[in-house]
Amino acid sequence: MNNFSYTRATDITSAVNEASREATAKFIAGGTNLIDLMKENVARPTRLIDINRVPLNRIEETKDGGLRLGALVTNADTAYNDQVEKRYPLLSRAILSGASAQLRNMATDGGNLLQRTRCYYFYDVATPCNKREPGTGCSAIEGFNRMHAVLGTSDQCIAVHPSDMCVALAALEAVVRVTGKNGDRAIPFSDFHRLPGDTPQIDTNLEADEIITSIDLPPKGFADHHAYLKVRDRHSYAFALVSVAAALEMDGNKIKGTRLALGGVAHKPWRSKEAEELLNGKAANSDNFQAVAETVMHGAKGFGHNTFKIDLAKRAIVRALKHAAQMEAPR
Amino acid sequence: MAAGAIMRVEQNTQANTQTVSLPSSTKITLTINGVRRELQVEPWTTLLDLLRLNLDLTGTKKGCDHGQCGACTVLVDGKRINSCMTLAIMKDGSEVMTIEGLAQNGALHPLQQAFIEHDAFQCGYCTPGQICSAIGLMREGHATTADEIRESMSGNICRCGAYPNILAAIQQAMAHRRNVDRVAGERSVNPIANERSVNP
Amino acid sequence: MTTNYIGQPISRVDGRAKVTGQAKYAGEYNVPNLAYGVVVSSAIAKGRIAEIDASAALGLKGVLQVFTHKNAPPTAKSDQSYWDEVAVPGSPFRPFKDDKLLFSGQPIALVVAESFELARYAASLVQVEYEPEAHATDLNQQRDKAYKPKPREGVAPPPPPRGNPDKAFANSAVQIDAEYSVPAEHHNPMEPFATTVIWEADGRLTVYDKTQGTPNSHQYVCNVFGLSPDDVHLLSPYVGGGFGSGLRPKYQLFLAVMAARGLKRSVRVTLTRQQMFTIGHRPRTLQRVALGAAKDGKLEALIHEALAETSQFEEYSEPVVQWSGELYKCENVKLDHALANLDINTPVDMRAPGATWGLYALESAMDELAYKLNMDPLELRLKNYAEKDFSNNKPFSSKELKECFRQGAERFGWSKRTPEPRSMRDGGKLVGWGLATGIWETTQLPAGAKAVLTAEGKLTVGSATADIGTGTYTIMTQIAAESLGLPIEDVTFTLGDSTLPRAPVEGGSFTAASVGSAVKQVCDKIREKLVTVAKAMPKSPLANAKSEEIAFADGRMMLTSGPSRYVSIKEVMRHGGLSSIAETADSTPDFEKQSKYSIHPHSAIFAEVKVDEDLGTIDVLRVVSAIAGGRILNPKTARSQIMGGIVWGIGMALEEESVIDQKFGRFMNHNLAEYHVPVNADVQNIDVIFVEEHDSIVNPLGIKGLGEIGIVGTGAAIGNAIFHATGVRVRDLPITLDKVFAGAAAARPVKLAPAA
Structure with missing residues (x-):
């Protein structure tokens, strides 16, 4: 771990000012990913700006009837929040399927969006990695890539985004509110994370001096028909091989609206509008769900x-949609 | 790789050569196991290293140093966290409870007693983290069934494989606590007093 | 009598220290003026170090030294000086010997600084130029370079073939011929390897080392650094898990001692979790098992061949195939074990080395044979039950395996199993029941112990053995307390100290038998002294008694025939004017008696799994393990030992694999997030049965040892249950979900019975 300076910010303006003064400064909140990366010499900030005392730690209703998650609310406090549990149970489920109780007590909602890939090569400074050191090459493409992406990859990078929470947020079409030197912005969730393309070192569309202030959930929470299915190599405390957030609007057995997001398969939570639209006005049944799965993949x-992830993702999509439609009980 | 070629692997290309001397440390205040302490810390010192190296509170263990095993679990302001993934300086003003602060006047906490009775450890290295994690679990109140406890304790790896005994110990401590609460509830209506009497 | 402790479920005597955080491990001795060493590891697998530039690190104030092969203080020159008690044939790895790189992750520099954080930072600034050479790290590609290893001490090579196995196999009515592949695995004890070297005022060294044998580490330090035994005091009172990884000295011991001597001050070196993947592992192994049987299930041929990896500098071999010749009655047997050299570190014994792999393959093949014969897998095993060891024609000293099968099957409800694969269901999931057999070896080695009984009746017994979580402290305390009839609170057992009488490394399940016998013997010597004094006491009730007619219990000595007349031990001490009695003993096994027998613990393991065939996910719902392990000293700690082994079996079957990237020759999942070991949610019901087994041959206490038998066979039982559930036979571990759901799709045509 490098030596670095430490500053404690107590309000957003000073946090942003600090960040804009030093290009190699980083914000720190929960620290569960950044400190990890700093110990591996993957992240080497010269200054940490501690934002834990910035008042962004509340969950409150928005004017449009949605819910605003302050960027510094912990994952645990979000998952167990009464409103979230009642109105956005998909989000609760997704959060609670990730990490461990200890990490969820530390990790913040804003930080969750900014966590970096778990790619073995990204983490190991002895190996080339375009995400860590642009231009050195991707070791995963011809290397050990069990955890890696099958959708949206580039010849520069096949890393996946590791979050569970973000998969649910993508399905819920959350909005990420940010502020920076150039003022406030609201970024639709699907535009927040990037595909690797030729710039795999850049994970998100957040500017260097920008800070996430909140994640806003739209009013529609899909509390009646939702499922979060996570498939992994052990029963807990493991990253997803494939995860699926499924949310349906139903009228009897007829589907009026579909949201489907996948984790573990791409550099960002994966949505396919084309596939979702296939279900509009259709009945909830295995054949229709299978068609969706084929389209997504x-x-x-x-x-x-x-390669097994392609088939696994299809199976997981069908299963999650069945759970969401309550064709079978989640197990 | 071609024989004879020279390969340079740079672990850290961004050496801050201008910071050849250690920057001055910062004074923070932590209340550790009920004792308020003013401490000089460097920004890069984790809470775990502060406890183990600076304060000789070696009961809190370092198993992976990356939040992947749970051996370093302590309670900060009542919540279980991984102290390896926390810079001490970030916790300025907080209350920290470690395994050393659990027994009161030599009397073991019911959970410690239950761990001994159920043989919920072998080598003992993950044990302080398991116990602190279980204290956190009991305070949270979300896990009650066996499956929920197993899931909620999955952030604490026990390589010796004592999991079924860890579960049994936690269940015993939870039952004990319900009994204490029930008895105390009959005597008093002050739930906060009960909380303190059970959880130091 | 209240002081009869052997066989009682006594709680661990070190329990309080462990639950209060007072138990101190090797890297936790914070002494004044301690310096911290951080290891720099090689990024490549093979080649040489062209240049190491430590100037940036050395430029930091507070960095004391950067040791490399270029400036390491001289140590012993000959290989022999580096041979430890359990070294394997070859040339042991010597840190900083020269510029040659033998494996990825090899230590190439040690940065020592005033603080841990500074050393860590400085280590990241050390710049290394490598001259790489092409490496070989894929066992599969070295099949044609396989060779027969030099014999390793304590590991008998496979016996020569018996009968005519190839011909018998060719002529068998029913045949199974399959290859099983198992991956490299790492021990990953929770405590990383660490050594704290305290530089004493007189230049002597006090060393706290994570080791499974203080005498072994002590001797290594003395030999390598040319020190006399009195110059080094090596201790290891608590060990945060070993599982074999601490049998041989690890490189941090060498580095910490080297640095302390070089700097003349106290130094600690602790490995990172990533570096825990550079210290040796359970070797990747490829196995062929060919079974030939008559239509009634009688085994007519058994061929078991293994190819395992080792390093370029040592020939590590382990007993993979031997068990196949011992477990079943078969006239035609061929066993073979070969090695191939790779550019990796030398493998290291890991919980039930060899048997874990061998029994996985053998017991999977037996299951395959049972299906081919259309025979119950339990019946097949009973059909070929060996009443003697056919590999050496010796009787078993005891073998209650049949009783393991009977009690295990009854507890598990085996008779309710429907034989066809995919015939049992629960809701939408497939259920499978599988079984396997386990076998390990019982060894007793020479061991020493000393004991001091004080006038107050307090007893301290010590031996330089270890407690790596196995319960050594507790069971030795029980043996000593019962031997002298003392309350257990009055007995203290000490271990993990090079000044105590020598004991073997803790491994091979031989500690209870070896050290237990020494403890019993030293206590018996004290008994004899007490008897002599007691008989001479005026009006002694024991005056005319023979030694064997005297019992020790409840702090007293009495006649076995009439316990109402007694003398207390304290009275005896007082009468004899004894302030204390001190004795030492060396216990030596009765090799002659033991050599006439084949001596093994056995087990029968039954597993139930539930499989989601669409997703391939597996729940291990139950494991029942029935153990024939001789006399059980403490059912509480014994059960934990077996339970731990079963959890390891679950990990081995479903999760554990150290994956090498062949391009880099480097284990890539070198952390606990990506090297999966079981977590709490992976483990459900575990039921351990200890079958009564009396054995007067193994050792006077009748102990067989329990550290390893719990894992042996468990992986096969789970794999067999998965086959029963799904009809999918996965022959390469771990059985991850991708192998299951892909196989399940192909296996569906198998005959389906109505859902249960």
């Missing part, structure tokens, strides 16, 4: 160790 490409 159309064009998916495996790299050897991870």
